[in-house]
Amino acid sequence: MIETWRWFGPDDAITLKKIKQAGATGIVTSLHEVATGDVWHKEDIIARKQLIESEGLTWEVIESIPVHNDIKTRTGNYQQLIENYKTSVKNAAECGVYTICYNFMPVVDWTRTNLMYQLPNQSHALRFEMTDFAAYDIFILQRDGARESYSPEVVKKAENKFAGLSDAARLELEKNIIAGLPGGEGSYTRDTIRGAIEQFIALGTEGFRENLRKFLQAVIPVAESVGARMCIHPDDPPFSLFGLPRVVSTAEDARKVLDACPSVANGLTMCAGSFGARGDNDLVAMVKEFAERVYFVHLRNVTREADGSFYEADHLGGDNDMVGIVQALLSEEARRTSKGETSILGNIPMRPDHGHLLEDELNQPGVKPGYGYMGRMKGLAELRGVIHAVSSFMRAS
Numbered sequence: 001m002i003e004t005w006r007w008f009g010p011d012d013a014i015t016l017k018k019i020k021q022a023g024a025t026g027i028v029t030s031l032h033e034v035a036t037g038d039v040w041h042k043e044d045i046i047a048r049k050q051l052i053e054s055e056g057l058t059w060e061v062i063e064s065i066p067v068h069n070d071i072k073t074r075t076g077n078y079q080q081l082i083e084n085y086k087t088s089v090k091n092a093a094e095c096g097v098y099t100i101c102y103n104f105m106p107v108v109d110w111t112r113t114n115l116m117y118q119l120p121n122q123s124h125a126l127r128f129e130m131t132d133f134a135a136y137d138i139f140i141l142q143r144d145g146a147r148e149s150y151s152p153e154v155v156k157k158a159e160n161k162f163a164g165l166s167d168a169a170r171l172e173l174e175k176n177i178i179a180g181l182p183g184g185e186g187s188y189t190r191d192t193i194r195g196a197i198e199q200f201i202a203l204g205t206e207g208f209r210e211n212l213r214k215f216l217q218a219v220i221p222v223a224e225s226v227g228a229r230m231c232i233h234p235d236d237p238p239f240s241l242f243g244l245p246r247v248v249s250t251a252e253d254a255r256k257v258l259d260a261c262p263s264v265a266n267g268l269t270m271c272a273g274s275f276g277a278r279g280d281n282d283l284v285a286m287v288k289e290f291a292e293r294v295y296f297v298h299l300r301n302v303t304r305e306a307d308g309s310f311y312e313a314d315h316l317g318g319d320n321d322m323v324g325i326v327q328a329l330l331s332e333e334a335r336r337t338s339k340g341e342t343s344i345l346g347n348i349p350m351r352p353d354h355g356h357l358l359e360d361e362l363n364q365p366g367v368k369p370g371y372g373y374m375g376r377m378k379g380l381a382e383l384r385g386v387i388h389a390v391s392s393f394m395r396a397s
Helices: 016-022 042-053 069-073 078-094 130-140 152-163 167-178 190-226 251-260 283-293 322-338 373-396
Strands: 002-006 026-029 058-063 099-103 114-118 124-128 229-233 266-271 294-299 301-304 310-313 349-352
Touching: 002 058, 002 373, 016 373, 026 042, 026 349, 042 058, 042 078, 058 349, 069 078, 069 190, 078 190, 099 294, 130 152, 130 167, 167 190, 190 229, 190 251, 190 266, 229 294, 251 266, 251 283, 266 283, 283 294, 283 322, 294 322, 322 373, 349 373
Parallel strands: 002 026, 002 349, 026 058, 058 099, 099 229, 229 266, 266 294, 294 349
Antiparallel strands: 114 124, 124 310, 301 310
16 A cells, blocks of 8 residues: 655645655645636646655645535536536646545535544544534524434533533634635635535435536546546545535445446545444445445544544544455455556555644644644554554465
C-alpha cells in the first residue's frame, strides 16, 4: 500500500518536509483556492504537483474536486458545472494525477458536534453526539419536521441538553456543525442552511440517487478516456442528517453507485471510519466484495454507541477490524499483481485519517481538528506496523 498524507496546501501548518519525515511518500490534496464549480487549469495543477515533487513526494490522490450543489440538485447552471468538472478531471489526468476522491453528500460534508472530545488519556478526538445534533436541529435551527427525525428518547435528551447550554455553547455547537470543517466545502448560516435542506429533502432519496447516476454517466466516460479513477467517498456519518437523503452509506448503496455506470473509472474510497460508524456495515466483507474498485483508502477507527453517536478512536482501537481490513486490501493488491493489473490499477493509496490532538499541539496556531501532525503520525506508525506484519505473514504462508 502507498502511505499518503492529507495536506491542505502551501498554507498548511504541517509542511511537506514534516510529512516526508513522518514516512509518507504520497500526498493527498486539492486546489483549495479554486472555487467549487470552477475549472482546474493545467498550469495550477502542474505548479502544485511540482511543489510536491520538489520535496521528493508524489501527488497520489486529489481530495477532492468538489461537486457543486447545483449538480447534486440539477438546478441552476448545472450543465455548465458538469462540463467544468469534466474538464478538471481531464486536466488532472493529463498532468499525471489520476486518482480523484469526491463525495456526493447533500448540504453538509463530514459532520461532528464536538471537535475537542477529551479521551481518558487526555488527548482530544472528534465526536458525533446524537443528542447534541438533535438539540441543534430541533431547538436552534428549528427545522420543520425535525422532531419526527428522532426517537422520543433522543428528543427528550435533546430538550434537556438544549436547556443546559449557554448562549456561547449553542453558538459553538452551531459552528461545529454548519460552519465548515477541514476538508469540507464551504459553510452556511442558519438561514442559508434551512433553504438548502428544503431543496434536497424535496428530491427524496431516489431522486437524489438519480442525480448521482446522471452525474456519473456524464463524468465517468471522460475519466475512463484519460485513465483517471473516480472514487466516491461514503457519507460521513453514514445516516441521514437534517432529514436529508443519503445515498453512499451502506454496501447496497455502494453496489448501486458502481452499477450506475459500469466502468473501471467508477470506484470507491473505502473510508473505514465513515462506513464503520454503522454497526450493520461489515467492513471486511465490503472490502472483499468491492476490492477491484477500491482505489483509495482512509484508515481510521471509531467507537460506536447505541443511539448513533461515535467518536474517533485510536487507529487500532475502536469497533472496526483494522487488521482484517488491511489483510483484505493487501490480498487485493496481491491479486492485481498476479493478474498483471498493477500498471492499470496499481497499489492502493491509504492515509491515516483523523488523528487525535495530543498535548504538545494544544493551542498551536494552524492546527486543524482531526488533522494534527503528531496524532496522524502516531496513527501512520501503527498502521505501518500492521501492514508490515500482515504482509510478512502473507508472504510466509
